[in-house]
Amino acid sequence: MIExxxxxxxxxxxxxxxxxxHFSxxxxxxxxLLGANGAGKSTTIKSIIGTIEAFDGEIHIKDxxxxxxxxxxxxxxxxLTLWEHLRLAATSYDLPDEQWIPKAEELLKLFLLTGKEHHFPVHFSKGMKQKSLIVLSFMIKADIYIIDEPFIGLDPIATKNLITLLEQEKQRGAAILMTTHVLxxxxxxxxxxxxxxxxxxLFKGNLIELQQRTNQTLDTSLLDCFYYLLEEEVANEPRL
Structure with missing residues (x-):
């Protein structure tokens, strides 16, 4: 899907x-996509979406x-009002009204934004702005989702609904790249x-492979494996 x-x-x-x-x-x-602050996660994402100034490499996305x-x-x-944002996105992807309007209304209801469609996002809280972007993105039914720290600013209900959407899109066959500090x-x-x-x-693979890489047991959490790997890396770095 994406390389x-x-x-x-x-x-x-x-x-x-x-x-x-390099990964696919x-x-x-x-x-x-995990790492401590300053590890290069955002730079990697900007390289993928083409907004980085200096880039040498290849990003392959199916036509x-x-x-x-x-x-x-x-x-x-x-x-632009929230509804105008939605219409602009639909127009950009050539989505017919009968396709995007019902989906937009469904997502607005799910994220408790019904009644805010004709309001300007400049007056929204950070959480409402984040939910607006989620509605915009999932309305178009993308083949690839790139999501940077999706849970920051979301309330528990919105977080649960986003997780459900991510699982549904994955089952539909979408490819998802996600950065998060919520391990x-x-x-x-x-x-x-x-x-x-x-x-x-430092590492590319599933949790079992990470547990093996860090010599941990199969019940060791991702957080602990992540800590052990970084601790090992820092310990092996040359001293100045």
């Missing part, structure tokens, strides 16, 4: 932070496949993991 090969990437040619990041996301699978991106910080137009959720939702550290890929 990612990043030889080098960064915000400037003189500052290439990422190196040798098959249809119907969720990949968790005709729709990609939806939900950033960590919600970005919406101040002078217990990542453990439940993701099929495989890509762990980054200081712009490099």
């Amino acid at each position: 990612v090969k990043i030889n080098h990437a960064g915000y400037h040619l003189e500052q290439l932070y990422l190196s040798d990041i 996301i098959p249809p119907g699978e969720t990949v968790g 005709g496949h729709r990609l939806a991106y939900i950033p960590e910080e919600p970005i919406l137009y101040d002078h 217990d959720s990542a453990e439940k939702l993701c099929d495989t993991f890509v762990l980054l550290h200081e712009g490099r890929m």
Whole structure:
């Protein structure tokens, strides 16, 4: 569904932070892109969606496949209502009214945004803006979802509904790339993991492979494996 090969990437040619990041996301699978703050997760995502200045590599997405991106910080137009955002997205993807309007109304109801359709997002809370982006993305039924820290700012009900949507889209055959610091959720939702550290890929595989890589038992959590792997990496780094 999507293949990612990043030889080098960064915000400037003189500052290439990422190196040798390569992974793929098959249809119907969720990949968790994990790492501490500054590991390179956001830079990897921006490389995939083509908004990074300095990039050397290849991103392969099958022709005709729709990609939806939900950033960590919600970005919406101040002078368009929520409904105008939805109509703009539908127009961009050539969706007929009979297809997108019922789906939009269903999602608005699910995320408790019914009655806010004709309001301007500039007056929304961060959580409402985040839910608006979720509605926009899932309304188009994308083939690939790239979601950056999806649970930040969401209330428990919205979090549960988002998890249900992600599972439904995965069953439909969508490929999902998700970054999150909520590792217990990542453990439940993701099929495989890509762990980054200081712009490099430390690990790629499923939880059992990670447990084996870190010499842990099969009941060791993703959080503990993640900690052990980073601790090992830091211990092996050369001292200046």
